[in-house]
Amino acid sequence: MTDRLTQLLETRDWILTDGATGTNLFNMGLAAGDAPEFWNVDHPEKITTLYKGAIDAGSDLFLTNTFGGNASRLKLHNGQSRVRELNRAGAEIGRELADKAGRTVIVAGSMGPTGEIMEPMGPLSYSGAVEMFHEQAEGLKEGGVDVLWVETISAPEEYKAASEAAKLAGMPWCGTMSFDTAGRTMMGLTSQGMSEMVEKLDYPPIAYGANCGVGASDLLRTVLGFVAQGSERPIIAKGNAGIPKYHDGHIHYDGTPDLMADYAVLARDCGATIIGGCCGTTPAHLVKMREALETRPRGPRPSLDQITAALGGFSSSSDGTGDEGDSPARQRRGRRRG
Numbered sequence: 443m444t445d446r447l448t449q450l451l452e453t454r455d456w457i458l459t460d461g462a463t464g465t466n467l468f469n470m471g472l473a474a475g476d477a478p479e480f481w482n483v484d485h486p487e488k489i490t491t492l493y494k495g496a497i498d499a500g501s502d503l504f505l506t507n508t509f510g511g512n513a514s515r516l517k518l519h520n521g522q523s524r525v526r527e528l529n530r531a532g533a534e535i536g537r538e539l540a541d542k543a544g545r546t547v548i549v550a551g552s553m554g555p556t557g558e559i560m561e562p563m564g565p566l567s568y569s570g571a572v573e574m575f576h577e578q579a580e581g582l583k584e585g586g587v588d589v590l591w592v593e594t595i596s597a598p599e600e601y602k603a604a605s606e607a608a609k610l611a612g613m614p615w616c617g618t619m620s621f622d623t624a625g626r627t628m629m630g631l632t633s634q635g636m637s638e639m640v641e642k643l644d645y646p647p648i649a650y651g652a653n654c655g656v657g658a659s660d661l662l663r664t665v666l667g668f669v670a671q672g673s674e675r676p677i678i679a680k681g682n683a684g685i686p687k688y689h690d691g692h693i694h695y696d697g698t699p700d701l702m703a704d705y706a707v708l709a710r711d712c713g714a715t716i717i718g719g720c721c722g723t724t725p726a727h728l729v730k731m732r733e734a735l736e737t738r739p740r741g742p743r744p745s746l747d748q749i750t751a752a753l754g755g756f757s758s759s760s761d762g763t764g765d766e767g768d769s770p771a772r773q774r775r776g777r778r779r780g
Contacts, residue, residue: 459718533585625762695722
């Protein structure tokens with residue numbers, strides 16, 4: 443039986459995902475250093491507000507509040523024995539809201555990195571990573587998610603472990619990595635390297651791509667890198683709402699709703715199918731993104747110059763592939779709009 447996300451992809455040429463989880467929860471009072479997953483049980487009304495904000499803004503897919511819901515991250519808060527409970531609770535809230543939406547809304551079970559370094563550089567074994575992801579996946583499955591959503595991964599082996607865990611859980615999955623180091627992940631993988639890895643997986647994702655990272659411009663350059671590999675698998679673009687600024691004791695992202703609307707259309711024209719925001723993206727941004735995707739006609743694939751003219755310059759001259767070129771778009775940071 444075909445999963446609900448694949449069915450939706452067959453009828454749509456773009457899908458809008460949600461925005462930030464952390465940013466929106468901090469706005470509701472979550473304190474720095476607290477585990478947001480505890481709110482799935484302790485403050486379910488706030489998680490309802492989080493999910494409903496995305497749905498009401500027009501998101502076709504939203505992520506559960508379970509990014510750090512694995513045993514390694516929850517252990518930092520003495521919550522390692524509550525993995526199944528917290529993931530199930532976060533998924534159940536989302537399932538109930540999606541079923542009441544009056545349209546198809548996909549509930550995606552967020553699974554972030556373990557927070558540990560894998561062997562041989564660190565202590566986490568591959569089998570340990572698989573076990574950790576599998577435990578989380580089962581909790582999300584019990585709560586009724588449509589698809590697992592692995593995100594912000596840096597290490598190829600951790601991505602592969604998540605794939606194996608999804609297979610063990612019998613769940614479809616999507617997976618993004620974060621390219622935040624001169625066009626590479628923290629562990630050195632390029633967009634080309636990720637594309638090649640995805641196609642070789644025994645249990646590949648429905649869709650793959652990039653999230654978070656540096657800024658929207660960098661993320662779209664990475665999307666162009668995926669597209670250049672020629673895969674027919676849907677590509678995910680989930681970029682931050684501008685650049686983080688420290689203001690009055692907290693982090694604020696400078697990307698306006700209008701800038702994120704431009705980003706969403708550029709992401710679509712770059713070749714992304716599943717488009718959303720990451721850090722700093724609120725429902726106000728999503729409303730503008732949805733409006734732009736619905737009303738602006740599809741255009742040709744944008745050049746690097748067109749991306750930087752709309753969204754600001756890249757954070758590095760290289761896209762990580764070694765093809766630095768002489769384009770001023772690769773070298774100019776420029777002034778950001780917003």
